[in-house]
Amino acid sequence: MMRLPLFEFRTPRTVEEAARVLDGEGPSSMVLAGGTDLLPNMKRRQQGPRTLISLRQVEGLSGVQWDGTGTRIGPCATIAEIAQDTRFRNGGSALWQAASVVATPHIRNLATLGGNICLDTRCSYYDQNYEWRKAINFCMKKDGEICWVATGSPKCMAVSSTDTAPALIALGAIVRLRSRGEEREIPLADLYNNDGMNYLTRRPNEILTEIRLGSLHGWKSAYWKLRRRGSFDFPVLSVAAAARFSASGVVEEARIVLGAVASRPLVATEAANALLGRPLIEQSIEEAATLAARLAKPLDNTDFDMSWRKKVAAEFVTNALRELRGDDMSAHRLQLTQYVLDSDGN
Ligand SMILES: Cc1cc2nc3c(=O)[nH]c(=O)nc-3n(C[C@H](O)[C@H](O)[C@H](O)COP(=O)(O)OP(=O)(O)OC[C@H]3O[C@@H](n4cnc5c(N)ncnc54)[C@H](O)[C@@H]3O)c2cc1C
Ligand code: SF4
Structure with a gap:
C-alpha cells in the first residue's frame, strides 16, 4: 500500500489568509x-x-456566475458542476464536453477546474x-x-494532460x-510553458482565484479527445476548436488548440487564421487541419504510437470544425472507442 508522507495541513478561510500562508510557508508548501x-x-x-494549504473552506472560490458580459468560474467549481451546467451547451460546448470526459464520475465530483488547469504534466517514466x-x-x-x-x-518533455485547458484557451479564458x-x-494561454518541469508561469506564491470567459x-x-479507454483515461491527443x-x-x-502533444496546450494560430473571412467550407477545414497537425509533435512517453497520434490530430481538427459547422458528428463520437480498437496506433 502506498502511504502519504507526513505533512502539515492548513485550512484558511479567506483568499488573503491563503495567500499569506502560502507566501509565509515558501516553496515547501502547495495548495490543495x-x-x-x-x-x-x-x-x-x-x-x-x-x-498543504486547503482551498476547500476559502470563501468566494467556488460556483459559476453568468451575467450579460460573460462568465466567472471559481477555481474550486468541481468538474462535475461544469459538466452538468447546461448554460455551457451553446457557445461553451467545448468546455462541458471536455469536463464530461475528465476521469470518472466519482473523481469529477471531487476534482476542481483550478486543479485541472494546474495539473502536473505526465510521462510513462514519471507516472510510476x-x-x-x-x-x-x-x-x-x-530526483534524477x-x-x-x-x-x-536538456529539458523534460512530460505531457500537458489537462482536458479543460485547451477548451478554455479556445474560448479565450482569462x-x-x-x-x-x-x-x-x-x-490562460500565457499560464503555460512548453517545459515538462516548469510547465506553469504561475509563481510559487500565487493562487489561481478566478477563470473568466467573455x-x-x-x-x-467543440472538444475531441483521444484516449485508449472510453470509460476513463487521460487524453493522449485532444483538439478544442471555437x-x-x-x-x-x-x-x-x-x-x-491542441492538447496532450507537448508540455503545454498548443495554440494553432495559423490554422485558425485559415478559417477567417469565409464560411466553414471543406477547403478551409482541410487547410486548417493540415496546418494544426504540423504543430503536433507527440513523443513516445504516453499511450499509442506517436506517428499515429499525429495523423489523428488532423482528423480530429476536421471533426471538431465540422461539428462547429453544424454537421451531426454524434455517430463519430459514439464510435471513438471502436475507432481506437480498429486503429494501427498499437
Ligand atoms: C484515475 C484518474 C484519472 C484521471 N483522468 C483525468 C482525465 O481524463 N483528464 C484530466 O484532465 N485529468 C484527469 N485526472 C487528474 C485529476 O483528477 C484532474 O485533473 C482534476 O481536475 C485535478 O483537480 P483537483 O482539484 O483534484 O486538483 P489537486 O489534486 O488538488 O491539485 C492539482 C494541482 O493543482 C494545484 N492547484 C489546485 N488548485 C489550485 C489553485 N486554485 N491555484 C493554484 N494551484 C492550484 C495543486 O497545488 C496541484 O499542483 C485523473 C486523475 C485520476 C486519479
Ligand atoms: S520526459 Fe524525461 S524528464 Fe520528463 S518525466 Fe519523462 S523521462 Fe522524466
Missing part, C-alpha cells in the same frame, strides 16, 4: 483543491510538500511508484538527472492570480 492529482502524486513521492522510478535511477523531473524519453535532452499583496490577470454570443465550440460566426455564417474569429 480536490486532491485527485496532488495526493496520488504525494503517495508516489513525485511531489513532497511539507505543508517510487520503487519503479528508483529501479531505473529516476529522471530529471524528480537524465530524461529517459530522450537521453540527450485567469486571475493572487499572491500576498498582489493580483494580476493573464490570458460573452459567448455568436460562438460555437469560432464566432456572422449572421451570414462567415467565420469572424477562430481558435484551435
Whole structure:
C-alpha cells in the first residue's frame, strides 16, 4: 500500500489568509483543491510538500456566475458542476464536453477546474511508484538527472494532460492570480510553458482565484479527445476548436488548440487564421487541419504510437470544425472507442 508522507495541513478561510500562508510557508508548501492529482502524486513521492494549504473552506472560490458580459468560474467549481451546467451547451460546448470526459464520475465530483488547469504534466517514466522510478535511477523531473524519453535532452518533455485547458484557451479564458499583496490577470494561454518541469508561469506564491470567459454570443465550440479507454483515461491527443460566426455564417474569429502533444496546450494560430473571412467550407477545414497537425509533435512517453497520434490530430481538427459547422458528428463520437480498437496506433 502506498502511504502519504507526513505533512502539515492548513485550512484558511479567506483568499488573503491563503495567500499569506502560502507566501509565509515558501516553496515547501502547495495548495490543495480536490486532491485527485496532488495526493496520488504525494503517495508516489513525485511531489513532497511539507505543508498543504486547503482551498476547500476559502470563501468566494467556488460556483459559476453568468451575467450579460460573460462568465466567472471559481477555481474550486468541481468538474462535475461544469459538466452538468447546461448554460455551457451553446457557445461553451467545448468546455462541458471536455469536463464530461475528465476521469470518472466519482473523481469529477471531487476534482476542481483550478486543479485541472494546474495539473502536473505526465510521462510513462514519471507516472510510476517510487520503487519503479528508483529501479531505473529516476529522471530529471524528480530526483534524477537524465530524461529517459530522450537521453540527450536538456529539458523534460512530460505531457500537458489537462482536458479543460485547451477548451478554455479556445474560448479565450482569462485567469486571475493572487499572491500576498498582489493580483494580476493573464490570458490562460500565457499560464503555460512548453517545459515538462516548469510547465506553469504561475509563481510559487500565487493562487489561481478566478477563470473568466467573455460573452459567448455568436460562438460555437467543440472538444475531441483521444484516449485508449472510453470509460476513463487521460487524453493522449485532444483538439478544442471555437469560432464566432456572422449572421451570414462567415467565420469572424477562430481558435484551435491542441492538447496532450507537448508540455503545454498548443495554440494553432495559423490554422485558425485559415478559417477567417469565409464560411466553414471543406477547403478551409482541410487547410486548417493540415496546418494544426504540423504543430503536433507527440513523443513516445504516453499511450499509442506517436506517428499515429499525429495523423489523428488532423482528423480530429476536421471533426471538431465540422461539428462547429453544424454537421451531426454524434455517430463519430459514439464510435471513438471502436475507432481506437480498429486503429494501427498499437
Ligand atoms: C484515475 C484518474 C484519472 C484521471 N483522468 C483525468 C482525465 O481524463 N483528464 C484530466 O484532465 N485529468 C484527469 N485526472 C487528474 C485529476 O483528477 C484532474 O485533473 C482534476 O481536475 C485535478 O483537480 P483537483 O482539484 O483534484 O486538483 P489537486 O489534486 O488538488 O491539485 C492539482 C494541482 O493543482 C494545484 N492547484 C489546485 N488548485 C489550485 C489553485 N486554485 N491555484 C493554484 N494551484 C492550484 C495543486 O497545488 C496541484 O499542483 C485523473 C486523475 C485520476 C486519479
Ligand atoms: S520526459 Fe524525461 S524528464 Fe520528463 S518525466 Fe519523462 S523521462 Fe522524466
